[in-house]
Amino acid sequence: MHKVKIVLIGAGTWGEAHAEIYSSHHLSEFIAVCDVSEEKAKALAQKYNVRYFADYEKMLDDVECDAVAIVTPDFAHAKPIVAAAKRNKHILCEKPLATSYQDLNLILNVLKGKNIQLMVDFHNRWNPPICKIKDDIDAGKIGRIVSAYIRLNDIIYVPTEMLSWAEESSILWFLGSHSVDVLNWIIGAKVKRVYSVYYEGILKSKGMDVPDLYQTILEYSNGAVATMENSWILPNTNPYVNDYKLNITGERGMFNMDFSHNTLLERFLENESSHPDIICKPKIHGKPTGFAYESIRDFIERIYHKEKVRIPLEESIAVTKIIFAIMESAKKKMPVTVEL
Numbered sequence: 001m002h003k004v005k006i007v008l009i010g011a012g013t014w015g016e017a018h019a020e021i022y023s024s025h026h027l028s029e030f031i032a033v034c035d036v037s038e039e040k041a042k043a044l045a046q047k048y049n050v051r052y053f054a055d056y057e058k059m060l061d062d063v064e065c066d067a068v069a070i071v072t073p074d075f076a077h078a079k080p081i082v083a084a085a086k087r088n089k090h091i092l093c094e095k096p097l098a099t100s101y102q103d104l105n106l107i108l109n110v111l112k113g114k115n116i117q118l119m120v121d122f123h124n125r126w127n128p129p130i131c132k133i134k135d136d137i138d139a140g141k142i143g144r145i146v147s148a149y150i151r152l153n154d155i156i157y158v159p160t161e162m163l164s165w166a167e168e169s170s171i172l173w174f175l176g177s178h179s180v181d182v183l184n185w186i187i188g189a190k191v192k193r194v195y196s197v198y199y200e201g202i203l204k205s206k207g208m209d210v211p212d213l214y215q216t217i218l219e220y221s222n223g224a225v226a227t228m229e230n231s232w233i234l235p236n237t238n239p240y241v242n243d244y245k246l247n248i249t250g251e252r253g254m255f256n257m258d259f260s261h262n263t264l265l266e267r268f269l270e271n272e273s274s275h276p277d278i279i280c281k282p283k284i285h286g287k288p289t290g291f292a293y294e295s296i297r298d299f300i301e302r303i304y305h306k307e308k309v310r311i312p313l314e315e316s317i318a319v320t321k322i323i324f325a326i327m328e329s330a331k332k333k334m335p336v337t338v339e340l
């Protein structure tokens with residue numbers, strides 16, 4: 001097969017990460033980029049010497065490609081998915097798959113009868129400590145999983161300065177989707193029921209109509225109980241953008257992961273102290289390295305070799321449905337049964 005020809009929709013912060021891989025992987029050919037901001041599309045296109053567009057329908061009509069990467073804001077994934085699927089292109093879509101029932105239905109309808117692959121980029125399935133935990137659990141090292149605690153939070157810079165569209169999303173979509181996917185993957189059962197409580201006020205006081213955090217309990221069909229915390233109001237002085245911790249407790253053992261405040265590398269500079277990223281998205285000898293890139297690489301390689309993508313679509317649909325239930329529970333202040 002010829003190299004996988006890829007086009008990119010969304011030339012923002014994370015679109016740049018995708019572009020780095022498409023332009024450097026030996027099995028892919030980066031063809032074109034589109035952004036509603038023609039300026040952003042042009043800047044990225046010039047960096048990688050590819051064509052650029054401000055309208056993805058036009059791009060998909062004008063260029064020949066095998067796959068489409070969708071890296072638009074959380075609430076803007078469905079329409080580009082529909083456009084790509086109608087043209088029978090494979091799709092790598094950023095998380096979450098969709099943020100409304102209407103969008104989810106649009107996606108499910110367009111995919112009916114299509115022989116294309118769609119993977120949602122839940123890159124924690126390539127995160128080394130999480131993969132180690134998963135392997136050990138699958139090998140039966142801690143027996144039946146009894147409970148899990150996951151906390152994936154962001155500093156307040158993220159909703160107030162980094163994302164222009166935070167109010168149109170939620171910390172549940174932005175980070176909670178990763179948390180639910182990690183829990184589902186490790187626990188290996190279906191969520192039956194959720195109960196969630198949210199807190200609001202800090203972002204509201206800054207004029208943003210969006211909750212600050214959600215605390216959620218998830219009950220699984222195999223009896224495991226998980227607690228999940230997702231907040232985006234941590235102080236900007238936290239030494240890393242995320243506050244990411246995980247505990248898995250089983251009948252015969254447990255795992256603790258500290259992603260953000262471990263002492264693998266502490267850095268104390270004149271005006272800054274930090275625990276810099278060394279496994280998510282670092283550069284090693286100038287090359288993009290880390291699990292955030294591995295998921296994108298894996299997608300290219302599997303499309304090239306005509307293999308099934310690593311994350312089945314049904315599992316990403318389940319994440320979306322679970323988050324709908326969590327939001328409903330927080331709103332109603334009652335547990336909600338999840339229909340998967």
Ligand SMILES: NC(=O)c1ccc[n+]([C@@H]2O[C@H](COP(=O)([O-])OP(=O)(O)OC[C@H]3O[C@@H](n4cnc5c(N)ncnc54)[C@H](O)[C@@H]3O)[C@@H](O)[C@H]2O)c1
Nearest residue numbers: 010011012013014015035036037071072073074076094095
């Ligand atoms: N896998 C991860 O862990 C990870 C990390 C960061 C971001 N993301 C996801 O990536 C997506 C993009 O996030 P970001 O931080 O790059 O946001 P961003 O705002 O920096 O970039 C989004 C870009 O999409 C463009 N855009 C919006 N609507 C469009 C449309 N209809 N057609 C073409 N372009 C359009 C915007 O102009 C913007 O340039 C989000 O879904 C986010 O959750 C994933």
